[in-house]
Amino acid sequence: MMMRFLRLVLPSRLLSLNRFLGFHRFSTSHSHIIKKNNNNKNRSFSPRYFSTHSSLEQLKTPKLTEQQQLVLKDVSKGKSVFITGSGGTGKTFLLKQVVNLLKQQVHKPDEVFVTASTGVAACALNGQTLHSFAGIGLGEDDEEELLSRVCKNKLAFQRWKKVKALVIDEISMISGELFDKLEYIAEMCRPKKRGKTWGGIQLIVSGDFFQLPPIIRNGNDDIKEFAFEAGCWNDSFDLQLELTRVFRQSDSQFIELLQGIRKGHRDANKLKLLDKCCLNGLVNVPSDVPRLFPRNDDVKRLNNERLKNLGKEIVSYKAVDKGVNPWRNQLQQGIAPDVLEICLGARVMLIKNKDVEAGLVNGAVGTVIGFDRDYASKVLRKMCAECLRPKVRFDSGVEMVIEPDTWEVMEGNEVQAQRGQIPLILAWAVSIHKCQGMTLDRMQTDLSRAFGCGMVYVALSRVRSLDGLYISGFSSSKIKAHPKVLQFYEGQVGS
Numbered sequence: 472m473m474m475r476f477l478r479l480v481l482p483s484r485l486l487s488l489n490r491f492l493g494f495h496r497f498s499t500s501h502s503h504i505i506k507k508n509n510n511n512k513n514r515s516f517s518p519r520y521f522s523t524h525s526s527l528e529q530l531k532t533p534k535l536t537e538q539q540q541l542v543l544k545d546v547s548k549g550k551s552v553f554i555t556g557s558g559g560t561g562k563t564f565l566l567k568q569v570v571n572l573l574k575q576q577v578h579k580p581d582e583v584f585v586t587a588s589t590g591v592a593a594c595a596l597n598g599q600t601l602h603s604f605a606g607i608g609l610g611e612d613d614e615e616e617l618l619s620r621v622c623k624n625k626l627a628f629q630r631w632k633k634v635k636a637l638v639i640d641e642i643s644m645i646s647g648e649l650f651d652k653l654e655y656i657a658e659m660c661r662p663k664k665r666g667k668t669w670g671g672i673q674l675i676v677s678g679d680f681f682q683l684p685p686i687i688r689n690g691n692d693d694i695k696e697f698a699f700e701a702g703c704w705n706d707s708f709d710l711q712l713e714l715t716r717v718f719r720q721s722d723s724q725f726i727e728l729l730q731g732i733r734k735g736h737r738d739a740n741k742l743k744l745l746d747k748c749c750l751n752g753l754v755n756v757p758s759d760v761p762r763l764f765p766r767n768d769d770v771k772r773l774n775n776e777r778l779k780n781l782g783k784e785i786v787s788y789k790a791v792d793k794g795v796n797p798w799r800n801q802l803q804q805g806i807a808p809d810v811l812e813i814c815l816g817a818r819v820m821l822i823k824n825k826d827v828e829a830g831l832v833n834g835a836v837g838t839v840i841g842f843d844r845d846y847a848s849k850v851l852r853k854m855c856a857e858c859l860r861p862k863v864r865f866d867s868g869v870e871m872v873i874e875p876d877t878w879e880v881m882e883g884n885e886v887q888a889q890r891g892q893i894p895l896i897l898a899w900a901v902s903i904h905k906c907q908g909m910t911l912d913r914m915q916t917d918l919s920r921a922f923g924c925g926m927v928y929v930a931l932s933r934v935r936s937l938d939g940l941y942i943s944g945f946s947s948s949k950i951k952a953h954p955k956v957l958q959f960y961e962g963q964v965g966s
């Protein structure tokens with residue numbers, strides 16, 4: 472596909488709760504955008520282009536692509552970057568490296584704050600939600616009111632003063648209105664840096680606007696729905712870059728189909744590829760293939776039903792939480808369940824990367840084949856009265872005894888809350904929101920209730936190959952991309 476553009480953008484405007492610890496830490500091809508912001512430092516404008524080949528996902532320690540390296544290089548120089556790209560291009564993977572770099576080389580660790588628009592995404596990065604970092608509640612008041620709220624909240628105010636680098640993941644779910652309000656708060660809370668966009672904070676933002684959009688309450692047509700519509704958007708970044716190499720899938724036809732669906736294309740010829748995945752009564756879905764649902768109720772219902780049907784003794788694991796609110800509450804929005812109930816024969820999904828080389832990554836599915844007793848582990852005893860560690864045979868054939876793991880809410884470099892839990896969830900059914908960031912070998916999804924932009928794309932792009940995909944309720948009319956998003960990626964918005 473075609474290469475695009477670059478736009479010169481001119482600059483517009485110019486605590487620590489360290490309360491606890493002592494909790495045991497378990498070992499724990501396609502077109503793209505590049506925008507270089509030639510801002511007031513008179514940087515030269517130097518577009519870079521990249522080859523656009525898809526490739527097999529490498530499970531060994533991945534070598535960074537040229538684009539990923541470019542991001543790290545710019546981050547190391549203190550630049551603000553927007554990283555985008557379709558599902559499976561390594562945005563989250565790269566973001567983790569960016570965070571390490573920021574903390575180790577660019578700033579002091581406690582000056583780097585890692586956030587995401589949703590609890591699930593925040594937990595995946597050991598960060599906090601953007602709203603809780605900012606101290607803005609739901610963020611629906613006007614900017615002056617939000618600012619006064621932040622100023623009255625000592626801890627939030629200190630965070631805004633202290634932060635030197637702010638990382639925001641899953642930006643597609645943050646509205647332009649909110650993005651502008653946050654920029655205003657940043658500037659106002661940092662009088663020494665007044666006049667500088669975001670009060671001089673190095674901003675690292677990641678996400679794909681073709682995926683789930685913000686939930687807008689009482690919206691009207693004038694509302695700045697997407698973050699890229701924010702008045703400060705272009706001035707917020709030195710570099711805006713679209714990662715183009717897809718790692719999650721390897722079949723070039725499937726990748727091309729997904730890229731088309733992402734952009735709302737309904738090309739009947741290409742969509743024929745999906746025919747073999749459509750359930751029309753001829754295809755029998757193996758009962759162990761995870762089903763994706765948009766609603767949590769459906770997920771719970773199916774999982775409980777299947778678990779009960781096995782008729783085996785249930786082993787329960789209660790999450791062991793530490794820390795204070797609001798951070799502690801955030802743990803409940805993450806992927807690790809409050810209570811995990813499994814039994815012999817239960818289908819389970821790994822929710823942490825355990826052994827990337829062996830394919831035991833976030834999203835790997837298997838069956839519980841037994842339990843090992845371990846009286847030595849204090850934390851296991853707290854979770855499970857019987858001190859049992861589940862043994863799982865993954866569908867790849869690899870077997871592993873699953874140890875407790877941890878999820879943390881970090882503020883700067885300090886752990887504010889921590890959850891210990893077995894890193895598994897039941898896998899007969901999974902919610903679309905929870906599988907954000909996951910790579911699934913097989914999945915079944917009913918798209919009849921898919922609504923709005925991005926849903927079909929998000930659901931289909933989790934799976935590695937067409938062979939593992941089973942869909943029902945699909946019609947091409949459900950493929951939707953927002954015209955503003957299309958325009959943004961074509962480089963025309965605001966130019």
Ligand SMILES: Nc1ncnc2c1ncn2[C@@H]1O[C@H](COP(=O)(O)OP(=O)(O)OP(=O)(O)O)[C@@H](O)[C@H]1O
Pocket residue numbers: 528529533534535536539556557558559560561562563564565679718719832907908909910932
């Ligand atoms: N340079 C690389 N080499 C090999 N594999 C990589 C590389 N970068 C990322 N990956 C792998 O690609 C897969 C998808 O990456 P990741 O989940 O970060 O994508 P993403 O862009 O965040 O996807 P989504 O938008 O769907 O959440 C992961 O298994 C990751 O380890």
